[in-house]
Each structure stands twice: as structure tokens, then as C-alpha cells.
Amino acid sequence: xxxxxxxxxxxxxxxxxxxxxxxxxxxxxxxxxxxxxxxxxxxxxxxxxxxxxxxxxxxxxxxxxxxxxxxxxxxxxxxxxxxxxxxxxxxxxxxxxxxxxxxxxxxxxxxxxxxxxxxxxxxxxxxxxxxxxxxxxxxxxxxxx
Numbered sequence: 001x002x003x004x005x006x007x008x009x010x011x012x013x014x015x016x017x018x019x020x021x022x023x024x025x026x027x028x029x030x031x032x033x034x035x036x037x038x039x040x041x042x043x044x045x046x047x048x049x050x051x052x053x054x055x056x057x058x059x060x061x062x063x064x065x066x067x068x069x070x071x072x073x074x075x076x077x078x079x080x081x082x083x084x085x086x087x088x089x090x091x092x093x094x095x096x097x098x099x100x101x102x103x104x105x106x107x108x109x110x111x112x113x114x115x116x117x118x119x120x121x122x123x124x125x126x127x128x129x130x131x132x133x134x135x136x137x138x139x140x141x142x143x144x145x
Contacts, residue, residue, distance in 0.1 A: 003033040006140070014118065015127065015142045026130075026137035027064060027087040027100070034071050035081060037143055040115040045083030047105030055100040061130045063089065063098045064139055068123045071104075081114060082106030118145040 006015040016033040020026035035042040053070060057063035067087075074080045084105035091098050122144040129140045 003029045003036075005033075013124065013126075013142050014120075014145050015140070017138060017140050019136050019138045021136060023060065023089040023137050024087045026139055027067060027089060027102075028085045030064060030068055030139050030141060031071060031082070031085040031087070031104075033141070034068055034120060034143065035083060037145070038075065038117060038120055039081060040117055042083055044114055045081045046107050047084040048107045049080070049105065051080070051082070051104040051106070053100065053102040053104065055102075056097045057100075058097055060089070060098050061128070063100055064130055064141075065123055065125075065128065067100055067102070068141065072120050072122060074104075075109065075120070079109045080106055081109050120145055 003016050003018040006017055014037050018026055018029035018033050020029050032042060035045060039045060055063060055066050057066055082104040086103040088101045089098065120143045124142045124144050126142045127140055131138055
């Protein structure tokens, strides 16, 4: 999944740009970037424990924000890291709310197994943006660390 870390956006935080051919792929790329911010090798997070998520938001931007914030919450409250993200984004009829149905797969955070980099505290609205460019969906996200 394509994402890249961005330099010069912020001094004390971590910024990245995630992309995908679909909204689903872009959400999955952003989730992978969040995990890669916290863990040196996101592939070290085994897909042992499934977790289903269902979220609703008035906009695609808010939905992505809430999804990424939920990953941070699960890390803090349940000590869970996720390495696989099956995301399906849809919109209710007639321009209604955006919905996310996701199946995450991961395992308990283990400092002996997962080489930790930084502790992500929150997703921020600073420089936050979701857009479609040509045939690709993109998101710019800054994480408070």
C-alpha cells in the first residue's frame, strides 16, 4: 500500500501522505502508515486477533480521521496493534453519511517483539486533507507524537 512520510510539514510531529486507487485502499494505506509510525517493521505485527469496526461520519474526511483515531485508541486502551486492514467505505443514499466497515487483524503490543519507534498520541487537523487527484485518492495526515 502506498504511503510516504513527509518532511518539513511539522517539527515535533509525524506527517504522511497515503494514497490508493479507491477510498478503501487509501484508508488501508493510512492505517498502515499509522502502524509504521509506531512500529519499526509493521510486518512484525501478526494478524492473530480479529477486530470489527463500524463507523459513520458526515464526510469522508471525518470518517478517515475517526478511523485513524480509533487505531490510536485501541493501541492505548487495549494495547492492540494491527497489521491487516480490510476496509469497505460506502455512502448512504442521497448524499447521506459515509460508513466504514472494517476487519482489522493484529495482536497485543509486545515491546520485546515489536521494535517501537514513537508513541502516537492523536491524529490532528493540522494540514489534514483528503482529496481525489486524477484516478487516485489521497490523504495528508499529521500525527501528534
